[in-house]
Amino acid sequence: MLSRVAENIYWMARYLERAEDTARLISVNTNLLLDLPRGVAPGWEPLIAMTGSQQLFRQRYDECSERKALQFLIGDVMNPSSILSSMSGARENCRTIRDIVPREAWEQINEAYLYARDNVATGLSKGGRHAYLKRAILGSQTITGILAGTMNHDQGYQFLRLGRFLERADMTSRIVDVRSSDLLPEQNPELRPYENIQWMSVLKSLSGYQMYRQSRQVRVQRQEVLRFLFLSEHFPRAVQYCLRRLEASLASLARHEPVKRVIAELEQTLHGIDLAALSQEALHQFIDNLQLGLMRIHAELSRVYFPPPVTKKG
Amino acid sequence: MSIDWTSYPLQGLYDELVNGGGGYRPHAENLLSHLRDMDPSELAARQAAADLAIKEMGITFTVYSEKEGTIDRAWPFDIIPRIIAKSEWDRIERGLIQRVRALNLFIDDLYHEQKVIKDGCFPAEILIDSQNFRPQCVGVNPPLGVWAHICGSDLVRDRDGQVYVLEDNLRVPSGVSYMLENRLVTKRVFPELFEDYAPLPVDDYPSQLFDTLAELSPRAGDCPKVVVLTPGIYNSAYFEHCYLAQQMGCELVEGRDLFVSDEDNAVYMRTIDGPARVDVIYRRIDDLFMDPEVFRSDSSLGVPGLMRAWKAGKVALANAPGAGVADDKVVYAFVPEIIRYYLDEDPIVPNVPTFRCLYEKERDYVLANLDKLVVKPANESGGYGMLMGPQASRADREKFAALIRANPRNYIAQPVLSLSTVPTLVGKNLEPRHVDLRPFILSGAATRVTMGGLTRVALRKGSLVVNSSQGGGSKDTWIVDGTTV
Numbered sequence: 001m002l003s004r005v006a007e008n009i010y011w012m013a014r015y016l017e018r019a020e021d022t023a024r025l026i027s028v029n030t031n032l033l034l035d036l037p038r039g040v041a042p043g044w045e046p047l048i049a050m051t052g053s054q055q056l057f058r059q060r061y062d063e064c065s066e067r068k069a070l071q072f073l074i075g076d077v078m079n080p081s082s083i084l085s086s087m088s089g090a091r092e093n094c095r096t097i098r099d100i101v102p103r104e105a106w107e108q109i110n111e112a113y114l115y116a117r118d119n120v121a122t123g124l125s126k127g128g129r130h131a132y133l134k135r136a137i138l139g140s141q142t143i144t145g146i147l148a149g150t151m152n153h154d155q156g157y158q159f160l161r162l163g164r165f166l167e168r169a170d171m172t173s174r175i176v177d178v179r180s181s182d183l184l185p186e187q188n189p190e191l192r193p194y195e196n197i198q199w200m201s202v203l204k205s206l207s208g209y210q211m212y213r214q215s216r217q218v219r220v221q222r223q224e225v226l227r228f229l230f231l232s233e234h235f236p237r238a239v240q241y242c243l244r245r246l247e248a249s250l251a252s253l254a255r256h257e258p259v260k261r262v263i264a265e266l267e268q269t270l271h272g273i274d275l276a277a278l279s280q281e282a283l284h285q286f287i288d289n290l291q292l293g294l295m296r297i298h299a300e301l302s303r304v305y306f307p308p309p310v311t312k313k314g
Numbered sequence: 315m316s317i318d319w320t321s322y323p324l325q326g327l328y329d330e331l332v333n334g335g336g337g338y339r340p341h342a343e344n345l346l347s348h349l350r351d352m353d354p355s356e357l358a359a360r361q362a363a364a365d366l367a368i369k370e371m372g373i374t375f376t377v378y379s380e381k382e383g384t385i386d387r388a389w390p391f392d393i394i395p396r397i398i399a400k401s402e403w404d405r406i407e408r409g410l411i412q413r414v415r416a417l418n419l420f421i422d423d424l425y426h427e428q429k430v431i432k433d434g435c436f437p438a439e440i441l442i443d444s445q446n447f448r449p450q451c452v453g454v455n456p457p458l459g460v461w462a463h464i465c466g467s468d469l470v471r472d473r474d475g476q477v478y479v480l481e482d483n484l485r486v487p488s489g490v491s492y493m494l495e496n497r498l499v500t501k502r503v504f505p506e507l508f509e510d511y512a513p514l515p516v517d518d519y520p521s522q523l524f525d526t527l528a529e530l531s532p533r534a535g536d537c538p539k540v541v542v543l544t545p546g547i548y549n550s551a552y553f554e555h556c557y558l559a560q561q562m563g564c565e566l567v568e569g570r571d572l573f574v575s576d577e578d579n580a581v582y583m584r585t586i587d588g589p590a591r592v593d594v595i596y597r598r599i600d601d602l603f604m605d606p607e608v609f610r611s612d613s614s615l616g617v618p619g620l621m622r623a624w625k626a627g628k629v630a631l632a633n634a635p636g637a638g639v640a641d642d643k644v645v646y647a648f649v650p651e652i653i654r655y656y657l658d659e660d661p662i663v664p665n666v667p668t669f670r671c672l673y674e675k676e677r678d679y680v681l682a683n684l685d686k687l688v689v690k691p692a693n694e695s696g697g698y699g700m701l702m703g704p705q706a707s708r709a710d711r712e713k714f715a716a717l718i719r720a721n722p723r724n725y726i727a728q729p730v731l732s733l734s735t736v737p738t739l740v741g742k743n744l745e746p747r748h749v750d751l752r753p754f755i756l757s758g759a760a761t762r763v764t765m766g767g768l769t770r771v772a773l774r775k776g777s778l779v780v781n782s783s784q785g786g787g788s789k790d791t792w793i794v795d796g797t798t799v
Contacts (some may be wrong), residue, residue, distance in 0.1 A: 003585055099559065155586060307571065
């Protein structure tokens with residue numbers, strides 16, 4: 001398989017996952033804001049922070065109002081991680097490999113993109129937002145399903161999974177990072193009642209609330225949620241689970257040793273720490289390391305399997 | 315209600331299927347009587363079925379528009395096939411083989427001894443002016459001595475029934491995928507016709523193409539690595555590049571997928587299992603974009619070092635760089651002489667009579683008859699920079715007269731042909747529309763011609779423009795053996 005084709009499949013999957021995850025984030029934040037008291041409510045800045053694009057946002061918008069944040073996160077084509085940009089990225093990557101991807105999947109990606117593009121106004125409106133986001137999430141999941149059910153599960157498919165699970169692990173760690181550090185001061189007894197709500201929102205943005213309850217049978221609390229989201233081997237959005245899937249996909253690719261080594265290192269980081277005992281500050285540091293590890297995995301994948309970056313002449 | 319061929323408006327043109335006065339040409343008899351007995355709404359339903367099939371099969375071509383960017387458009391197709399009797403086709407086929415053999419000898423000669431010039435058969439100054447002559451190719455010996463492995467020659471038929479070669483495309487001719495898909499669609503919508511006729515099959519083209527390419531491999535062995543090199547998704551023929559790669563079971567690559575090794579000058583593609591050697595490249599990129607080390611240095615579509623690898627004999631390129639020297643319009647005017655010079659034969663399929671302004675006598679005739687001629691500059695394509703004499707204003711004709719006098723070598727002129735027509739579905743009626751024909755000729759160890767080719771049809775009434783980006787469509791083309799009709 002051509003390196004370029006592998007890379008296109010990989011990015012198609014990453015963008016699809018990103019579109020879905022961004023839609024989840026917005027959806028949950030919308031709900032959270034309705035539950036928290038005014039003045040305590042974190043607003044929309046944390047979401048901008050999660051996508052790592054505060055600087056770009058400040059360049060483009062003068063204030064972080066709900067409307068502007070949503071514009072940025074949903075329909076701003078200048079924001080590379082907006083839902084629309086992600087859908088467009090998935091579509092562009094798919095377009096160049098239409099001979100590899102089953103036709104139905106291409107049609108679905110095309111349709112999801114066109115919907116995202118043509119209905120931005122609906123997504124921004126209070127009344128239409130839920131439907132818009134739901135459709136983005138469903139669109140991404142439908143495509144994943146079509147690919148699982150119709151594409152050869154050969155080397156190309158492994159790159160699809162690599163892209164998806166790396167993006168997902170990245171997003172899960174970002175969500176925990178921002179949600180745990182953003183606003184509620186740890187030692188403020190007044191705000192205790194709301195801490196639970198906040199951790200619940202973290203779980204919900206990952207569709208993990210129900211699964212958490214099933215597997216933990218304890219009330220929602222920080223250390224258990226952290227363990228669940230980082231270390232679960234069964235919850236498909238947990239970092240540990242994603243890393244296991246990466247390893248499984250690599251197993252059927254040649255020349256995977258250097259990538260596997262980086263993943264093994266990251267797993268050591270993951271298990272070599274007592275999550276419950278971490279202060280907010282230390283947790284943030286831990287997540288930083290985790291993200292650096294994920295970046296190293298991407299860098300190794302690129303180095304081993306993808307074409308070298310284009311060097312522009314003149 | 316059924317179709318009445320006696321009221322078919324021939325208007326003094328040559329129709330490929332209908333004879334004067336509603337009569338049928340012998341090879342078209344079964345088709346036309348079948349259509350005659352068909353209800354017009356049934357015919358429209360068949361066309362709708364064909365359009366749907368094209369949409370479902372995803373047969374598209376890419377057009378670029380300022381407003382919408384790059385869009386894939388469904389391939390416009392007319393369901394009434396164009397039929398040619400095998401006896402006539404056999405002669406055309408021989409003519410095309412003859413022509414392409416001579417052209418390949420001509421190209422090879424131009425890049426070596428240039429005997430054709432020394433012997434006074436071809437003027438040196440035309441070569442000097444040629445924009446498609448590549449000095450970088452001088453002295454190179456491509457495998458089998460062949461330069462133009464894939465040639466698409468455009469044929470037209472005039473009012474009197476005579477078939478002419480209008481032009482040769484020796485660089486990156488396109489359209490063959492549509493020829494193949496048209497047949498598939500026709501089989502779906504007119505299966506009953508295939509019982510009366512047995513049109514000779516066209517679908518072995520991809521395997522013939524693969525064989526032709528594989529023969530060029532510089533390495534001995536059973537499985538030469540053949541790839542199709544595309545400029546990418548924004549190219550209007552991207553569908554065809556994908557299609558041919560799939561049909562041949564080859565990798566579809568872009569320039570950045572390939573690199574030339576400094577160690578052995580061979581070409582490799584980047585795969586997830588590491589570099590893989592490439593033997594033959596069917597390149598659908600123009601010469602000038604192929605290798606930034608040698609040609610346009612700003613090209614990001616090509617592969618740096620590709621010419622180096624080709625000259626070293628480490629990779630075969632089809633078509634060979636520089637093959638385009640033989641398809642400019644002034645060179646075209648010399649093809650009959652070229653055939654006589656290299657093969658000592660008379661051309662089997664003639665050129666359109668062409669006046670070369672380079673020569674005083676021919677120039678004088680052109681200048682005196684500008685209102686009856688089409689004037690074409692040497693190095694423009696797609697109809698740019700042309701004068702259509704009969705429709706042109708006096709001022710335009712005077713402008714061209716001055717251009718010709720200033721640079722006579724750059725111009726040729728031809729009489730205005732009235733292209734033949736084929737019945738074409740317009741609403742529920744069948745009306746004559748002008749067509750041309752592009753057969754494809756493969757040259758390797760042997761020379762092979764497609765069975766028929768791509769018939770392009772100008773869908774607008776009276777129009778002679780068959781180009782798909784300008785309202786042209788296409789038809790299935792049947793070669794039928796008289797004995798089976």
